[in-house]
Amino acid sequence: MLKELELLIRLQTLDELIKAKEKDQKEIPQNLEEIKKKVAMTEKELEEIQKKLKELELTRRKKEKYLDELAEKITDKKAKLFNVKTNEEYAALLREIEKMKEETSQTEDEIIILLDEIEVTHKLIEEKEKKVKEIEELLRKKEKEFEEIVDKIAQEIESFKNEREEIRQQLGDDTRKLYEKIKGTRGNAVVRASNKTCMGCFMEIPPQTFLEVKKGDKLIQCPFCGRILFFWEEKKEDEEG
Numbered sequence: 190m191l192k193e194l195e196l197l198i199r200l201q202t203l204d205e206l207i208k209a210k211e212k213d214q215k216e217i218p219q220n221l222e223e224i225k226k227k228v229a230m231t232e233k234e235l236e237e238i239q240k241k242l243k244e245l246e247l248t249r250r251k252k253e254k255y256l257d258e259l260a261e262k263i264t265d266k267k268a269k270l271f272n273v274k275t276n277e278e279y280a281a282l283l284r285e286i287e288k289m290k291e292e293t294s295q296t297e298d299e300i301i302i303l304l305d306e307i308e309v310t311h312k313l314i315e316e317k318e319k320k321v322k323e324i325e326e327l328l329r330k331k332e333k334e335f336e337e338i339v340d341k342i343a344q345e346i347e348s349f350k351n352e353r354e355e356i357r358q359q360l361g362d363d364t365r366k367l368y369e370k371i372k373g374t375r376g377n378a379v380v381r382a383s384n385k386t387c388m389g390c391f392m393e394i395p396p397q398t399f400l401e402v403k404k405g406d407k408l409i410q411c412p413f414c415g416r417i418l419f420f421w422e423e424k425k426e427d428e429e430g
């Protein structure tokens with residue numbers, strides 16, 4: 190194969206590799222960003238549950254205080270029972286005491302429900318704290334991993350770019366310009382010709398042109414899309430092993 194054509198194929202491979210590596214380079218920070226978002230989200234969930242726990246504890250304290258107040262009042266009223274003068278007054282006091290006892294019992298029930306809720310909330314907090322820790326650990330691990338990958342990718346890109354520069358120097362000005370021009374309009378400049386077909390535009394190449402491509406002693410462009418063609422015998426899958 191023509192040396193220039195070989196160089197062009199390698200140049201295109203390098204261009205593609207550099208493009209892919211630069212894409213990787215961009216995606217890595219995005220991946221980290223997603224994990225960071227997850228940490229923030231879980232921390233926020235944790236805060237919400239902690240807030241809820243505080244509210245539950247506050248309600249519980251209020252209810253317990255109310256119980257104390259009721260108990261005091263009941264004691265007061267009971268003391269008054271000894272000093273009442275009339276049956277009506279006695280009966281009224283008893284009714285009041287009875288009502289307060291009912292309220293006491295109801296408040297005690299409410300506190301039991303609250304205690305259950307508080308216990309469940311404590312468990313939820315434990316779970317969320319564990320989750321936050323896990324994601325933070327994952328984040329640290331990924332940060333370290335990514336740091337290494339970023340370094341590696343940067344080195345690879347540098348080496349590809351160096352090689353690309355060397356190839357560019359070896360290519361003639363005209364060929365280099367032609368390559369850049371086709372790449373600019375078509376996305377890729379060098380394509381395989383297979384079964385008399387340009388693998389860039391999938392048009393059938395005239396037999397004479399195909400023969401010239403097959404010979405490979407000069408640069409041949411596809412008459413339809415202008416891409417530079419090279420011939421490469423396609424191996425069957427079972428031969429590749």
Ligand SMILES: [Zn+2]
Nearest residue numbers: 387390411414
């Ligand atoms: Zn073509």
